[in-house]
Amino acid sequence: MNAKRLAIILLLNLLGVALFLSWFVPEHHGAWFSIDSAIFLWFNQHMATSHAFALLLAITNYRGFDAVSLLAMGLLYWSYWLRETPQERRRMLAIGICMLLTAVVLNQLGHLLPVKHSSPTLFFEQAYRVSELTGIPAKDASKDSFPGDHGMMLMIFACFMLRYLGKRAFAIALVIVVLFSLPRIMAGAHWFTDVAVGSLSVVLVGLSWWLITPASDVLVNWLWRTLPGKYKPGLPR
Template structure:
C-alpha cells in the first residue's frame, strides 16, 4: 500500500480541528453544556428505575468488557471460517497488529493530550453512583476520563475492519462501538466528549499513519515471518 499523504494530512487536520474546537473555548463552551445535559438526563433516572440501575451495572462491569471482545471476535470469525489455513493465520495476525496499534495509539494519546479531568460522577458532588446503589463492582467513575480509552479501542477496531474487511463490516463494527462505548457515558464514567472528542481525535491523528501507509501491512508481514506456525509463505503470495 502506498502512503496516502493527502488523506493522512486531511484526517490529521480534522483531528486537530475537532480537539481545538473543544479545548480552546472557555470551559469548553457548548461542549460542556452538551456534556452536562446528557449526564443530567441519565443520572436522575438512577433514583427511580431499578431495572435501569441493573442495566448500567451489568453493561459497565469489567466482565462485560469481555463481551465486547467476543463481539469483535465474532465479527472476524465470519471471515476466519470462510478462509483457508493461510487466510486464517492472516486474520489472527491482523487481530494482533490491531491490538498492538491500539496500545501504541492509546499510550501516545494519554501522554500527549494536555487534558486531565474527572468523570461526571466525581465532578458533580450530588451525582448518583451505581456502585453506591447496588454495592457491586462496576465502572462508574474515573479520576482521569479523557480521552476515553475504551471508546478509542473500539474505534480502532472499526478502522481496521474497514481497512481489511470492507465497508459493510465497518458498519457492523460501528454498531459494536455504540453498544459497548456509550454505556460508559450513560453511567457517568465518561463525559460524551471523552469519546467524541478525545477518542476520535486520537484515532484521527494517530491511526492514519498506520493504516494509510504500508506500516500495518509490514507489521503483518513481520509477524507472519517470525511467529510460529504453518502457512507462512502463503500469506504474502
C-alpha cells in the same frame, strides 16, 4: 504513497486536531460542556428514578461485562476467519496481533495529551453513583477519564475492520462501538466528549498514518512471515 492518500491523511489529521481544539481551547470547553452536562444529568436523574435502568447500567459497566464486548468483536472477526484458507487465516492472525499492538501504543500516546479531568460522577457533587444505587461494583467514576480508553479500543477495532475486511465488517463494528461505548457515558464513568472528542481525535490522527500508509502492512507481513507454525507465505503447504 500517492497524492490522494496523502490528501486523505492530511484531511483526517486536520479533522482530528480541529475536533480536539474545539473542546480544548474554549474556556470550560465552550458548548461542549453544555452538551456533556445535559447528557450526563439526563441519564443520572433517570438512573435515580428507575431501579431497572440503574441495574442495567450496573451490569453493563461491571468489569466482567467487558468480556461481552470482546466476544462481540471476536465473533465478527471469527465469522471472516471461517471463510478463509489456512494461509489467509495465518495472515488474519498477524492482523489481529498488529491490531492489539496498535491499540496499546495509541492508547499510551493518547494519554500524553495535555488534559486530565475527572468523570462527571466526580465533577458534580450531588451525582448519583450506579454502584451505590445497586450495590454492584460497577465502573462509574474515573479520576482521569480523557480520552476514553474503552471507546478508543473499539474505534481502533472498527478502523482495522475497514482497512482489512471491508465496509460490511466496518458497519457491524460501528454498531459494536456505539453499543459498548454508551454504557460508560450513561453511567457517568466518562463524559460524552471523552469518547466523541478524545478517543475520536486520537484515532483520526494516529490511525490515518498507520493504516492509510503501508506502515501497518509492513508489520502484518512481517508477522505473517515470522510467526511460528504452518502456512508461511511462499512456503509449500
